[in-house]
Amino acid sequence: MQTSTQNSNESIPKVVESKRQKRAGRIAEHASGGVIALLIKIGMLAVVDAIAVYALFILFLKQDWVIFTVVLVITAAINIIYFKRGLLPLKYLAPGLVFLLLFQVFVIGYTAYISFTNYGTGHNSTKEDAVTSLIQSAQYRVPDSPTFDLAIVEQAGQFNFLVTDPDGDVTIGNTETPLTEVSNAEMSGGKAVSIPGYNTVNFTDIVANQDAIAAMTVQVSDDPNDGALRTPDGSSAYLYLSTLSFDEAADTMTNTETGVVYADTGNGAFTSEDGEEILPGWSVVVGVENYVTAFTDASIRGPLLSVTAWTFAFALLSVATTFILGLFLAIVFNDVRMRGRKFYRVLMILPYAFPSFLGALVWAGMLNKDFGFVNVALLSGAEIPWLTNEWLAKFSILFVNLWLGFPYMFLVCTGALQSIPDELQEAAKMDGANPWQIFRRIKFPLLLVSIAPLLIASFAFNFNNFNLIYMLTNGGPRDASAGINVGASDILISMVYKVAFSGADRDYGLASAFSIIIFLIVAIISIVSFRQTKALEDLN
Amino acid sequence: MSTSTPASQRTTTTTAAAVPAKRPFKFSRWFGATGWRHLVGIVMIVFSMFPLFYVLSASLNPNGTLLQSNGLFSSLGFDNYVTLFNNPQRPYAAWFINTLVIGLTTAAGTVFLGALAAYCFSRMRFVGRRFGLLSLVIVQIFPQLLAVVAIFLLLTTLGDIFPILGLDNQIALIMVYLGGALGVNTYLMYGFFNTVPSDLDEAAKLDGAGHARIFFTIILRLVAPILAVVGLLSFIATTSDFVISSVVLVTPERQTLAVGLYQFVSDEFTTNWGVFAAGAVLAALPVMALFLYLQKYIVSGLTAGAVK
Numbered sequence: 001m002q003t004s005t006q007n008s009n010e011s012i013p014k015v016v017e018s019k020r021q022k023r024a025g026r027i028a029e030h031a032s033g034g035v036i037a038l039l040i041k042i043g044m045l046a047v048v049d050a051i052a053v054y055a056l057f058i059l060f061l062k063q064d065w066v067i068f069t070v071v072l073v074i075t076a077a078i079n080i081i082y083f084k085r086g087l088l089p090l091k092y093l094a095p096g097l098v099f100l101l102l103f104q105v106f107v108i109g110y111t112a113y114i115s116f117t118n119y120g121t122g123h124n125s126t127k128e129d130a131v132t133s134l135i136q137s138a139q140y141r142v143p144d145s146p147t148f149d150l151a152i153v154e155q156a157g158q159f160n161f162l163v164t165d166p167d168g169d170v171t172i173g174n175t176e177t178p179l180t181e182v183s184n185a186e187m188s189g190g191k192a193v194s195i196p197g198y199n200t201v202n203f204t205d206i207v208a209n210q211d212a213i214a215a216m217t218v219q220v221s222d223d224p225n226d227g228a229l230r231t232p233d234g235s236s237a238y239l240y241l242s243t244l245s246f247d248e249a250a251d252t253m254t255n256t257e258t259g260v261v262y263a264d265t266g267n268g269a270f271t272s273e274d275g276e277e278i279l280p281g282w283s284v285v286v287g288v289e290n291y292v293t294a295f296t297d298a299s300i301r302g303p304l305l306s307v308t309a310w311t312f313a314f315a316l317l318s319v320a321t322t323f324i325l326g327l328f329l330a331i332v333f334n335d336v337r338m339r340g341r342k343f344y345r346v347l348m349i350l351p352y353a354f355p356s357f358l359g360a361l362v363w364a365g366m367l368n369k370d371f372g373f374v375n376v377a378l379l380s381g382a383e384i385p386w387l388t389n390e391w392l393a394k395f396s397i398l399f400v401n402l403w404l405g406f407p408y409m410f411l412v413c414t415g416a417l418q419s420i421p422d423e424l425q426e427a428a429k430m431d432g433a434n435p436w437q438i439f440r441r442i443k444f445p446l447l448l449v450s451i452a453p454l455l456i457a458s459f460a461f462n463f464n465n466f467n468l469i470y471m472l473t474n475g476g477p478r479d480a481s482a483g484i485n486v487g488a489s490d491i492l493i494s495m496v497y498k499v500a501f502s503g504a505d506r507d508y509g510l511a512s513a514f515s516i517i518i519f520l521i522v523a524i525i526s527i528v529s530f531r532q533t534k535a536l537e538d539l540n
Numbered sequence: 541m542s543t544s545t546p547a548s549q550r551t552t553t554t555t556a557a558a559v560p561a562k563r564p565f566k567f568s569r570w571f572g573a574t575g576w577r578h579l580v581g582i583v584m585i586v587f588s589m590f591p592l593f594y595v596l597s598a599s600l601n602p603n604g605t606l607l608q609s610n611g612l613f614s615s616l617g618f619d620n621y622v623t624l625f626n627n628p629q630r631p632y633a634a635w636f637i638n639t640l641v642i643g644l645t646t647a648a649g650t651v652f653l654g655a656l657a658a659y660c661f662s663r664m665r666f667v668g669r670r671f672g673l674l675s676l677v678i679v680q681i682f683p684q685l686l687a688v689v690a691i692f693l694l695l696t697t698l699g700d701i702f703p704i705l706g707l708d709n710q711i712a713l714i715m716v717y718l719g720g721a722l723g724v725n726t727y728l729m730y731g732f733f734n735t736v737p738s739d740l741d742e743a744a745k746l747d748g749a750g751h752a753r754i755f756f757t758i759i760l761r762l763v764a765p766i767l768a769v770v771g772l773l774s775f776i777a778t779t780s781d782f783v784i785s786s787v788v789l790v791t792p793e794r795q796t797l798a799v800g801l802y803q804f805v806s807d808e809f810t811t812n813w814g815v816f817a818a819g820a821v822l823a824a825l826p827v828m829a830l831f832l833y834l835q836k837y838i839v840s841g842l843t844a845g846a847v848k
Contacts, residue, residue: 103684501786
């Protein structure tokens with residue numbers, strides 16, 4: 001210690017930098033990097049810039065200005081940070097920050113935005129796309145319409161229709177771009193067969209891609225109401241018109257057969273006067289509707305409340321059980337006189353090394369009601385519904401989590417116990433404390449100071465312990481009365497996943513609203529618990 | 541009561557250790573001091589090892605149903621392992637390689653990004669440093685999987701423009717995982733970086749080394765243990781992630797073990813059991829081997845994070 005202070009004292013006069021020394025420092029800095037380091041740096045920046053320019057080019061073509069700006073700003077920032085002298089901290093932080101901002105901070109904000117929309121099945125695109133797909137889905141072949149001669153040509157993996165209409169005019173188009181007239185096609189027997197820049201798809205390939213080609217609809221013109229061409233066989237196309245017609249000026253969709261007019265009422269779908277919606281619609285901002293639904297719709301509020309309660313119970317009990325068992329084992333095996341402690345320790349922490357999702361799946365098999373090991377072999381054929389009864393499922397989850405989690409607690413408690421100085425114990429013994437008092441009054445409080453942050457972290461982890469729930473019980477048994485797909489042992493995060501990604505009816509908006517609710521709960525818990533830990537630290 | 545007995549004897553045994561071979565072996569005394577601990581140990585080993593034995597036995601049982609797997613080690617054979625690698629609908633080998641590639645890349649990226657940030661926070665003093673450290677903690681409070689819907693929709697949008705960043709692409713998945721690179725890991729590393737005396741940096745600086753050289757050639761070597769821990773933790777977290785990978789990866793050939801093996805049992809739970817068990821054993825072996833190999837580092841890393 002002393003020598004180092006002396007050293008720094010001596011070096012202080014040197015550190016007071018004159019201009020010359022500063023310059024010398026800079027030169028040293030430069031010289032130390034060497035040419036190779038500089039080349040690596042420039043090379044990496046070149047790669048980043050090349051990718052960025054490519055991305056900007058594509059974005060420019062697609063006219064996606066929002067993302068264009070984002071990419072431009074990020075690229076500019078990176079170049080400034082690495083080419084400008086100084087800004088040293090940013091040079092080290094920037095790579096991680098880019099990912100952090102995009103895939104952690106931005107997505108949280110995006111979740112909040114989605115929670116205010118009706119994004120989900122039937123509402124997952126723009127209005128323009130919805131209009132096109134509505135018109136296409138209601139198409140019928142125009143009776144007695146002329147036959148268009150057709151060749152399928154391919155460019156960059158995309159099929160195009162090369163169409164010769166009855167008048168002999170040649171046009172080309174695909175599912176994204178309507179037909180446009182071309183003049184350079186090669187004709188054969190009055191029919192265009194190929195065109196420079198495209199590969200003509202031969203008969204075998206047409207057969208191989210039959211489904212994809214039969215599903216293609218190529219609009220005749222920019223106006224979807226003009227109809228589209230489709231082909232049953234890849235060699236002739238027919239005109240299809242839609243029973244729905246879109247009136248852009250009035251912003252309405254009219255069914256030409258029944259005459260019903262569907263208007264855009266602002267809820268993301270064309271709706272008739274008597275409230276009938278035609279889907280697909282598009283996603284619109286619906287304000288707090290998802291939150292209102294979550295808290296007022298009885299078939300959702302009920303499950304939401306019970307799931308929240310179980311999430312808290314599950315996380316608390318998981319921490320408590322694993323901690324108690326881990327601490328107990330740490331105390332038991334923290335005795336230097338005991339032989340083979342290492343042996344026991346290695347074998348006991350194996351569940352921690354076993355991937356947790358596999359652990360849950362293996363236990364799901366062992367606890368299976370009809371064929372599982374526990375019922376069949378251990379309990380000789382008892383048919384106990386470990387995973388399908390509401391309360392037994394909850395018990396099983398806690399039990400399996402104990403198996404998965406106690407080794408961790410055992411390890412950290414052992415570490416914490418060993419870091420408590422022996423003198424304290426000696427001193428307490430001198431003062432006449434019995435072992436229980438030593439543990440309760442001295443070791444445990446000290447242990448808690450160092451372990452408390454880990455207990456909070458463990459709580460936070462279990463609060464969102466998706467794998468265990470989803471793999472072990474899949475949230476079951478399902479609550480049939482609920483308006484959403486949710487079960488008795490679901491926790492909040494598995495409910496979010498099921499609402500958003502399971503079944504035919506996906507509701508991203510509602511799922512995001514649930515996510516935001518979890519965000520708020522977690523935030524409140526964290527604030528409170530951080531305060532608590534500070535209070536604990538003051539004890540020390 | 542029970543706790544008081546061993547402690548009162550601890551004093552006697554310490555004196556006994558000083559003068560050995562004087563006292564004859566007495567079972568009750570031995571049991572009171574350490575014997576009961578062995579009993580606890582044996583019970584706990586049965587508890588913790590049993591499921592592992594069970595899955596190993598199931599994987600070696602050629603009659604691959606769940607019911608027939610209950611006879612532990614009743615018949616042995618590698619049929620399940622053979623079946624595992626010969627099922628084109630469930631390309632286990634591809635899952636395995638995918639998991640390794642995604643896991644290792646993410647781990648390496650996490651270690652590198654985290655170490656850069658930790659070095660910065662540990663060695664440099666700049667405006668917003670405290671704020672930066674604090675916001676890292678705060679951001680970590682909200683795990684990525686909560687934003688899975690937004691990640692899914694973001695990748696859908698990005699995929700329309702750059703297919704490489706879209707759904708069903710592993711590079712996109714890795715980048716999403718790297719979003720979580722800073723955070724707890726950085727904190728763990730930050731703590732460890734602080735234990736490396738900065739005199740070393742100063743000395744190197746005086747010898748003419750620049751910040752990059754100090755970081756790459758001096759600091760990184762000294763903090764190798766924490767790099768191993770963070771790398772392993774990140775690898776384990778990545779390989780066991782189901783939520784994000786199941787949403788991002790769609791085609792079977794591109795999926796990871798977690799997604800693939802889950803579908804294995806969710807489809808035909810009871811009949812596929814033996815093959816699933818074989819897949820589970822193979823999936824767990826490398827992780828467990830790595831874990832036991834690096835055990836010392838992990839234990840010290842976990843406790844270093846907690847116990848200062």
